[in-house]
Structures are given as C-alpha cells and as structure tokens.
Amino acid sequence: MSFSSILGQDKTVKRLRALVETGRIPPAIIFHGAPGTGKFLAALEFAKALNCSHAAHMEKTPAPGPADEDLFSAPGPAAMPAPEPAPAQVSQDPSDSCGACLSCLQARSGAHPDIRVVDTAFQAALLDEAESANLKIDTMRELTRWAQQKPMLSPWKIFIVRDAEALMPQAQNALLKTLEEPPPGTLVILTVSRKTSLLSTILSRCCMIEFSLLPxxxxxxxxxxxxxxxxxxxxxxxxxxxxxxxxxxxxxxxxxxxxxxxxxxxxxxxxxxxxxxxxxxxxxxxxxxxxxxxxxxxxxxxxxxxxxxxxxxxxxxxxxxxxxxxxxxxxxxxxxxxxxxxxxxxxxxxxxxxxxxxxx
Ligand SMILES: [Zn+2]
Known part of the structure; x- marks a missing residue:
C-alpha cells in the first residue's frame, strides 16, 4: 500500500506527495472532508511516506532447529542451509513510501514506535475504561507528554488524531499547547469532517488539506x-x-x-x-x-x-x-x-x- 491506495483524491494526494518530497512539513495539519472520503487512510500513508527509509529490510529467518525437522525423513537438500536471499527491489520514489523498509513494515502492522493513532479505542486502552464518544483532556495530556520525547527511530514523530470532532473543548485546549510550541520533528494530523467542532485557536494553528466527495x-x-x-x-x-x-x-x-x-x-x-x-x-x-x-x-x-x-x-x-x-x-x-x-x-x-x- 502507498499513496496509490487512495482513490478519487488526486489533487490532495499530489499535494501530500509534494510535501513529502520537499520535506517542508507544517507541524499541524487538518485533513478535512466528509466521512468516508479517505482522510484517515491518507493520514496513515502520509505518515508512512514521511518516515520511510527506502532501505530494504532483511527479515532474519531463524535457523531450523531439530523440532522443526521431520524426524522420519532422510536428510536431503532441504537440510542444507538456504542461500542468502537476493536484496529486494525497493521503490526509491522520494514522494511515497517503499512498503519494504523496516519503518514501512512497522507502520503496516500498526506497531510503528513513532506513528501513533489517537482515537476513542486507543483512549479506552490508555485510560483503562470503556470506550467513550469523546476524546478527553487526559488523553491529550499524554499526547503532549509523548510529543516532547524524541522520535525513536524515524525522522518524524507523528500523531494522527482520528475523528477530531470527538475532542472536548478542554481536550482541544490541552492539545493547543503542543500546536503552539511544536517540538522539532513532531507532526500532529487531525482528521475531521466538521471543522466547526474545532476551536478557532486550533484551526488557526493548522494547515488545512481538503478531501472532496468521492466520484x-x-x-x-x-x-x-x-x-x-x-x-x-x-x-x-x-x-x-x-x-x-x-x-x-x-x-x-x-x-x-x-x-x-x-x-x-x-x-x-x-x-x-x-x-x-x-x-x-x-x-x-x-x-x-x-x-x-x-x-x-x-x-x-x-x-x-x-x-x-x-x-x-x-x-x-x-x-x-x-x-x-x-x-x-x-x-x-x-x-x-x-x-x-x-x-x-x-x-x-x-x-x-x-x-x-x-x-x-
Ligand atoms: Zn519504506
């Protein structure tokens, strides 16, 4: 998956690719558009492209131990050590992710240490409580704390606040601190379908990227x-x-x-x-x-x-x-x-x- 998986948003994708290529990334971006137009998917792909290293990742396969072998089969060619795999072809398109480096693989599995999706499900796990319809001040305080830490292995530490209309006003105020003094290398993306649900102080700090209805x-x-x-x-x-x-x-x-x-x-x-x-x-x-x-x-x-x-x-x-x-x-x-x-x-x-x- 790469930007090519986002369909029907050609103009927006072109703009995102240009941002990745130039590396001039605003510290806070709002992805705005109707529900179900690809905002969240685009946010994930954008994050992946920003942190992509374009270097092939070799998965180290463990040598087969005795437990892995069929005890009844005669030793044959299968018992011979496997030849070194040839290096995979990795896309070098500087405006998109390669899908093959360690960062891309971690992003795909949802386990990237520097890309964090903040939504009500994540909040429920974080605060150890039932899922609520709103994003709370405590969650945004945590985000502020993480944002102060350096990225672990990527150029960018990225927070995707999904369906940011769920942010309560106090939570928005807590987030504002990060937007006002963004730590270097930190990017906050808010996906939102109703801009009016965000405080004007938030809106004025964010760069706006629009998503149109899908043809x-x-x-x-x-x-x-x-x-x-x-x-x-x-x-x-x-x-x-x-x-x-x-x-x-x-x-x-x-x-x-x-x-x-x-x-x-x-x-x-x-x-x-x-x-x-x-x-x-x-x-x-x-x-x-x-x-x-x-x-x-x-x-x-x-x-x-x-x-x-x-x-x-x-x-x-x-x-x-x-x-x-x-x-x-x-x-x-x-x-x-x-x-x-x-x-x-x-x-x-x-x-x-x-x-x-x-x-x-
Ligand atoms: Zn990559």
Whole structure:
C-alpha cells in the first residue's frame, strides 16, 4: 500500500506527495472532508511516506532447529542451509513510501514506535475504561507528554488524531499547547469532517488539506474491491453520495431490511431495534436513514399530483423536523420509528429507501 491506495483524491494526494518530497512539513495539519472520503487512510500513508527509509529490510529467518525437522525423513537438500536471499527491489520514489523498509513494515502492522493513532479505542486502552464518544483532556495530556520525547527511530514523530470532532473543548485546549510550541520533528494530523467542532485557536494553528466527495465510479470500484456485487455496488455508490462510510451504512441497512418479513407488522420496530448501542453511532445511523427517507420522499413528491402531492409535502416537512431533532438529546430509536411509521402511512415503505436505488 502507498499513496496509490487512495482513490478519487488526486489533487490532495499530489499535494501530500509534494510535501513529502520537499520535506517542508507544517507541524499541524487538518485533513478535512466528509466521512468516508479517505482522510484517515491518507493520514496513515502520509505518515508512512514521511518516515520511510527506502532501505530494504532483511527479515532474519531463524535457523531450523531439530523440532522443526521431520524426524522420519532422510536428510536431503532441504537440510542444507538456504542461500542468502537476493536484496529486494525497493521503490526509491522520494514522494511515497517503499512498503519494504523496516519503518514501512512497522507502520503496516500498526506497531510503528513513532506513528501513533489517537482515537476513542486507543483512549479506552490508555485510560483503562470503556470506550467513550469523546476524546478527553487526559488523553491529550499524554499526547503532549509523548510529543516532547524524541522520535525513536524515524525522522518524524507523528500523531494522527482520528475523528477530531470527538475532542472536548478542554481536550482541544490541552492539545493547543503542543500546536503552539511544536517540538522539532513532531507532526500532529487531525482528521475531521466538521471543522466547526474545532476551536478557532486550533484551526488557526493548522494547515488545512481538503478531501472532496468521492466520484460515484470510484466509490463503486472500492465497494466491488471490498466484495460487493456489481449490481448492488452501483446502487450503494449512488446512496453513498460520495462517502464510502455512507455507502457501507446503506449496505448494512439493506441487509437488515432484507432479513425482515415484508408482512411483519412489527418490522419498523424490529428494524430500529437493530440500531447500534453506542449513542454516537446510533445518531449517525438515524441521520443517514432520515436522509435516505428525505431523498425518497422528495423524488416521490416531484412526480405526485393533487392530494397525494400535498400529503408528501406534509411528510417532507415532518421528516425535516425529525431530522433536526436528532441533534438534541432525544431517543434516536423513537425518532426513527416515528419517521418510518409516518412514511409508511404516506405510502413509502421501509424497503423503498434502499431497494429503489437498486432498481435504478
Ligand atoms: Zn519504506
């Protein structure tokens, strides 16, 4: 994997390659764009490219001991010492990672001593507590402490704060200290889909790199590479609206809907019972479902006439109102059930949300 694994972001990748090549790296960068547009993958590849040594790494294979040999076989050519492996061809492209040096191998296995991904899962392990939706001040204090230490074996010590919208304001203030006086050789990358969730003091200290929505064909190709069938990938790519995350969510909804019996009168409740337990994820899922519902209702409204047009207009207003309520402290399952039941009454069924996209 290298920058070539990032699809549909040609302009952004070109900019990142130029940064790697010149070596003039700002101490803090924000990767900004919609969810599921490749920001995190790009951050990992950028970190890998910055720390790549372009020197082939020879894995020392231990000499086979008696336990490794088949005791019943006669000694043959296999018992002879293996010849020295020929040095591997290592890419020397100065703007990308080689994938073969020690640093690249460590980065690929997620065990690079100088590249650290900071997210809610990492925080849970660090603070020895259940995973929370927010990144806390204690985690950013740890980051500040690590940032003061020299890189262990690479030119750069890199922190990737994934989904930085999860940073609480106090945590952002704690991070600000590192951004104001960046220790030499330290780079902080924040991936974020909502810039407004960051304090203006953070924004003003960071260089901004934008990620655009993915073209539909690119999304389709990625979905197929991940195992989606061609017929389905087309529809999911359309529903994804440029975001791999949204497309994957739509795929999961489709599976959940298909598992329900069409005549089951309780299917709306069964469907909403499948929302994730994590409230942050549940909220995002309900938002996506309501967006799908709004898109479906709008298209039905466009082709409707007379009384049914008025009915659909009322449904649109009501669904928009419910969509706004998602950001307040309310039961997501209740909002979803209300929206789905009201749509069914107006003639838009649960399966219409996704399956219409597939028929198109
Ligand atoms: Zn390398």
């Amino acid at each position: 539909r064909m690119v999304l389709k190709a990625i979905l197929e590479a991940q195992g989606a069938e061609p017929g389905q990938s087309e529809a999911l790519a359309a529903l994804g609206g440029g975001s791999l995350e949204k497309a994957a969510e739509a795929g999961a909804f489709l599976k959940r809907i298909q598992a329900l019996h069409p005549e089951d009168t309780a299917r709306v409740f069964k469907f909403s019972a499948g929302l994730p337990r994590d409230s942050h994820r549940a909220r995002e899922e309900v938002k996506t479902l309501l967006d799908l519902l709004l898109a479906r209702t709008r298209s039905a409204w466009r082709s409707a006439e007379g009384a049914s047009k008025a009915k659909l207009a009322a449904l649109l207003r009501r669904t928009l109102e419910l969509r706004r309520m998602v950001n307040r402290n309310v039961s997501y399952a209740l909002i979803l059930e209300t929206a789905l039941l009201e749509s069914e009454r107006a003639g838009i069924k649960l399966e219409d949300l996704i399956e219409d996209g597939i028929k198109k």
